[in-house]
Amino acid sequence: MSAKAKKILVVSSHAPYGKSTARESLDAVLAASAYEQDLQLLFVGDGVFQLLKQQDTSATGAKNLAATLPVLPLYDINDIYVHQQSLDQRQLTAADLVLEVKCLDSRQVAALMDRQEIILSF
Amino acid sequence: MIFSLAIYGAPYSSQASDSAYRFATAALAGGHSIYRLFFYADGVHNATRLAAPPQDENNLPRAWRQLIEAHAIDSVVCIASALRRGIINGEEAERYGCDADNLAGGFEVSGLGQLLDAAVRCDRLITFGD
Numbered sequence: 001m002s003a004k005a006k007k008i009l010v011v012s013s014h015a016p017y018g019k020s021t022a023r024e025s026l027d028a029v030l031a032a033s034a035y036e037q038d039l040q041l042l043f044v045g046d047g048v049f050q051l052l053k054q055q056d057t058s059a060t061g062a063k064n065l066a067a068t069l070p071v072l073p074l075y076d077i078n079d080i081y082v083h084q085q086s087l088d089q090r091q092l093t094a095a096d097l098v099l100e101v102k103c104l105d106s107r108q109v110a111a112l113m114d115r116q117e118i119i120l121s122f
Numbered sequence: 123m124i125f126s127l128a129i130y131g132a133p134y135s136s137q138a139s140d141s142a143y144r145f146a147t148a149a150l151a152g153g154h155s156i157y158r159l160f161f162y163a164d165g166v167h168n169a170t171r172l173a174a175p176p177q178d179e180n181n182l183p184r185a186w187r188q189l190i191e192a193h194a195i196d197s198v199v200c201i202a203s204a205l206r207r208g209i210i211n212g213e214e215a216e217r218y219g220c221d222a223d224n225l226a227g228g229f230e231v232s233g234l235g236q237l238l239d240a241a242v243r244c245d246r247l248i249t250f251g252d
Contacts, residue, residue: 006242014252021130021252024163027202031234037242118241120128121249 007038009116015046016065017057022050025122026068032120033075040079041072042112043101048086051097066098073099083109125149126158126240129165130251133182134175138251139168143185145248150193158240159190159197161229165251166204169197171226183226190228201231 010029014021032039043051055066072080084103087093094103104112113119127146131138146156161168173183190197199209204225205218211231215223225231241247 008238008241020163024203028162028234028237032238035235035238035242037238118247120237120241120247122130122252 132164132167142250
């Protein structure tokens with residue numbers, strides 16, 4: 001692993017259940033946190049549903065993502081972004097989410113992506 | 123340019139794996155190099171040696187094997203994704219008491235750190251599948 005930390009953005013755009021992508025993107029984020037890179041996380045599209053409070057997966061047997069997401073700050077992942085328009089389109093607000101996030105409009109999302117060296121897309 | 127490819131799609135279920143294969147072939151033909159192939163999530167199904175598709179269809183797992191062998195490409199299957207989906211090598215099969223293994227030659231099982239390592243070390247990491 002190179003000595004200089006690289007700017008890495010993980011983009012998560014899938015709903016939490018129905019497909020393993022959301023859970024596997026979170027696994028990738030947690031693994032990445034061990035490598036001392038400049039790691040940031042962006043939720044867009046249906047990905048914003050991953051952050052909803054009061055998820056109950058007891059009827060489906062799926063692992064509850066809302067229980068895992070609050071550990072992100074413990075892994076030193078504090079730059080967590082949400083696409084505001086994705087929230088608006090789903091009639092959600094930042095108050096509905098389990099984590100403190102920074103909301104970005106589309107122009108700011110583009111600028112965020114522009115600043116990265118590596119984007120991991122899920 | 124040095125590429126790494128992250129492949130999330132199973133063969134035959136989505137276009138992802140086929141596109142990744144074609145990209146890898148084209149990149150190598152164009153004089154570029156591939157640092158690593160990382161098979162994640164459903165992408166691990168590309169690494170079975172037991173796929174037996176109909177004769178008139180592409181045998182994608184075999185095509186991957188041949189490409190990996192011909193160019194000695196470092197090819198990693200995510201161990202957590204693989205074990206969940208029944209893609210397993212001899213060592214893990216023994217550890218978990220499975221009665222068979224099916225990981226094709228040329229692939230190794232390792233952790234997500236290999237995806238990060240690939241992202242950091244190569245010029246471009248290209249993701250195939252969602």
